Amino acid sequence: xxxxxxxxxxxxxxxxxxxTVLQRNCEEITRRAGRPIRIVVVADKNLExxxxxxxGACRLTDDAFSxxxxxxxDIVIELIGGYGVARQLVMQAIENGKHVVTAxxxxxxxxxxxxxxxxxxxxxxxGFEAAVAGGIPIIKAVRxxxxxxxxxWIAGIINGTTNFILSEMRDKGLSFDTVLKxxxxxxxxxxxxxxxxxxxxxxxKITILASLAFGIPMQFDKAYIEGISKLDAVDIxxxxxxxxxxKLLGITRRTDEGVELRVHPTLIPARRLIANVExxxxxxxxxxxxxxATLYYGKGAGAEPTASAVIADLVDITRMHTxxxxxxxxxxxxxxxxxxxxPMLAMDDVTTSYYLRLRVADKTGVLADxxxxxxDEQISIDAVIQKEPADGETEADLIMLTHQTREKCIKAAIVxxxxxxxxxxxxxxxxxxxxxx
Numbered sequence: 224x225x226x227x228x229x230x231x232x233x234x235x236x237x238x239x240x241x242x243t244v245l246q247r248n249c250e251e252i253t254r255r256a257g258r259p260i261r262i263v264v265v266a267d268k269n270l271e272x273x274x275x276x277x278x279g280a281c282r283l284t285d286d287a288f289s290x291x292x293x294x295x296x297d298i299v300i301e302l303i304g305g306y307g308v309a310r311q312l313v314m315q316a317i318e319n320g321k322h323v324v325t326a327x328x329x330x331x332x333x334x335x336x337x338x339x340x341x342x343x344x345x346x347x348x349x350g351f352e353a354a355v356a357g358g359i360p361i362i363k364a365v366r367x368x369x370x371x372x373x374x375x376w377i378a379g380i381i382n383g384t385t386n387f388i389l390s391e392m393r394d395k396g397l398s399f400d401t402v403l404k405x406x407x408x409x410x411x412x413x414x415x416x417x418x419x420x421x422x423x424x425x426x427x428k429i430t431i432l433a434s435l436a437f438g439i440p441m442q443f444d445k446a447y448i449e450g451i452s453k454l455d456a457v458d459i460x461x462x463x464x465x466x467x468x469x470k471l472l473g474i475t476r477r478t479d480e481g482v483e484l485r486v487h488p489t490l491i492p493a494r495r496l497i498a499n500v501e502x503x504x505x506x507x508x509x510x511x512x513x514x515x516a517t518l519y520y521g522k523g524a525g526a527e528p529t530a531s532a533v534i535a536d537l538v539d540i541t542r543m544h545t546x547x548x549x550x551x552x553x554x555x556x557x558x559x560x561x562x563x564x565x566p567m568l569a570m571d572d573v574t575t576s577y578y579l580r581l582r583v584a585d586k587t588g589v590l591a592d593x594x595x596x597x598x599d600e601q602i603s604i605d606a607v608i609q610k611e612p613a614d615g616e617t618e619a620d621l622i623m624l625t626h627q628t629r630e631k632c633i634k635a636a637i638v639x640x641x642x643x644x645x646x647x648x649x650x651x652x653x654x655x656x657x658x659x660x
Contacts, residue, residue, distance in 0.1 A: 226259035227541045230290035230321075232312060233302035234267045237326055237353070239276045240526030241300065241533045246280070252534065256541040260534075266290045291316040298540055300533060301325040310334050317341045317349075322544070324536040326353035326529060329418075332427035335434070335441040339554045346548040350536025355428045356381050356505045358528030359521040360535065365435045365509065366556040372511035374436040376476035376483075378658055381428045383503035383523045384412045384419040385451050385471040389488075390501040393459050393468065399452060411503055421450035422471060422486040429473030432507070433484050437477055437565060438557035442484065445567040449487035458580060458651060461622050462490050465606070467578075468498040472656065481566035483573050490578050490655040497658065508658060571631040576605070576655040579623045579637075584645040585612045590621070593640055600636040602628045618647055624655065 231238055242262060245252065253259045262280075266287040267273045273283045284290065291299055291312050299316040301323060303309045309330050316323050317338070325331070331338065331354055342349045352362045356379070365374070380386050384406060391402040403420065406412035418424045430443040451471050462469050467490040476483040491498040496518055500506040505523030510516050522528035543551050553559060583589045590607070597604060603626040612619040625633070637650045 224258040226261050227256070227297050227537070227544065228263045228295050229260060229298045229300060229537065230293060230296035231262050231265045231300045231302070232267075232287045232290060233304070234265050234269075234273050234276050235302065236526045237529045237533065238265075238267070238300075238302045240530035241302070242276055244527055244530045245534055245537075252538060256538045258541060260537050260541055263295060264290055264293060287312055288315065291321065292319055296321060297544070298322045298324060298537060300537075301327060301330075302533075303327075304329070306330055306333060310338075313338060313349075314341060317345050317347055320345055320347060322348045322350070322540045324350040324353075324533055324540065326351070326533060328354040328424070328427040328431060332430040332441055332443040335431070339559075342554065343548075343559050348540050348543065348551060349554055350540055351431070352536050353529045353532035355431055356507055356519070357383075357521070357523040357525060358531045359505055359507065359519045359523065360532065361432070361507050361519050362435065363535070364517070364519060365432060367552060369509065369511050369514065369517070370556070372513045374477070375510045375512060376474070377429070377432050377436055377507060377509050378472050378474045378497070378656065379425075379429065379432070379505070379507035380470050380497065380500050381473050381505055381507065381523060382419055382422075382425045382471060383505060384416060385422075385425070386500065386505070387411045387503045388420070389451065389454075389459070389469060389471065392454075392456050393463065396456060396460065398456055399454055420452050422448045423450075425471060425473040426486045429475055429484065429486060432473070433475035433482060435556045436475060436509075437482060438555065438562050439482065439565050440562060442567055445484055447485040447487070447570040447573075451488050454488055455651065457620075458578070458653060461580065461608075461620075462578065462653075463493075465490075465578075465608070465622070465624065466493050467491060467655070468493050469653065470498065470500070474656065477565070478568065480572065481568040483568050485570060485573065488653055490653055491658055495658050571629070571634070573630050574627050575630070576627050576657075577625045577633050578651075578653040578655055579625070579633075580651040581621045581623070581640065582618055582647040583621045584647075585617055585619050586645065589645045592643055592645065593621070593623075596636050596639045597623075597625070599639075600628075600632045602626075602632055602636055
């Protein structure tokens with residue numbers, strides 16, 4: 224049978240892994256796809272690198288736009304990244320009737336609605352399994368494996384860099400800045416780690432998962448994003464003493480009031496499986512009505528894990544290449560004409576539990592003043608721990624855990640607490656999730 228011809232844009236880490244795995248497992252992949260899949264052209268600015276990786280097995284070019292217009296190419300793999308040129312290339316490939324596979328979560332989270340509409344109009348497919356959680360097949364699981372379910376919420380450790388940093392801070396008691404430098408030395412963090420440590424990368428991914436889970440358009444601009452750069456090692460230590468682990472979670476939940484879409488450091492009970500995901504690994508927990516909770520764990524980045532997801536999309540598209548477009552699996556799980564507009568909850572309207580750490584004067588009546596303020600805001604206290612002041616000090620740490628309350632209530636209470644003369648500095652606030660039923 225005639226092979227499917229692929230044009231690869233970008234042969235860096237993931238592109239190189241894709242080429243290598245496709246070559247190494249070509250016989251197995253052909254058996255699964257029903258016909259050979261071959262990369263016929265690679266576009267990269269670094270032609271010398273491209274030559275080293277491919278060994279002369281295909282054509283090379285430094286002009287990516289020539290690939291998306293090449294009549295010989297059936298599927299374009301976009302591994303360039305970013306929002307600019309990548310968007311132009313993807314849209315031009317679709318316009319030319321080519322299927323697209325991409326690992327570009329930033330592109331999809333910000334321009335996905337436009338891209339999927341163009342693909343639907345042209346009758347082509349866009350595969351993006353590699354855009355979320357690397358080698359974990361979470362897109363297929365949510366879009367196809369859980370199709371009988373009403374998905375209630377998704378919570379994921381979907382950024383390996385931040386999970387590595389938090390694991391090291393907990394294990395070794397080191398500061399954020401110290402561990403970040405180590406993560407950069409080991410190659411887990413970029414020279415400019417902003418997208419990772421400030422939660423933007425995780426927000427791109429949870430935006431995509433929210434769309435798949437609830438049949439809503441991509442709405443990255445509605446996501447609440449808070450990273451880990453201001454996290455103090457002492458809070459990780461206190462959380463551990465209280466039976467919790469702190470993870471950077473991407474969370475999306477459907478409520479009666481609307482959809483939550485948020486990324487922030489979160490206390491999770493240490494007994495939960497997801498709380499024990501360490502190092503650079505990823506995990507996604509999905510709660511659905513029929514199946515209950517399902518957990519997906521694995522490598523969220525790296526050359527061959529991500530290549531595994533890219534090639535899975537190539538195989539899917541190859542299998543469905545000649546199928547009637549109306550009978551293919553919808554890009555975002557729901558039929559395009561059945562997508563819905565649901566209100567997106569502002570962070571102030573989200574309900575969750577909280578961890579509060581205060582530096583307070585070691586004197587009588589302090590706790591009573593603080594609990595009175597919390598009661599005035601209808602905030603119920605779950606636990607209180609007051610640390611003994613160090614020798615010679617007149618202040619101590621006070622740690623409080625609350626029951627569920629609205630974000631705007633806790634913020635109002637914190638303003639009043641910080642105004643008390645017995646409280647020094649700012650109150651540290653972290654959110655807590657049980658991640659049970």
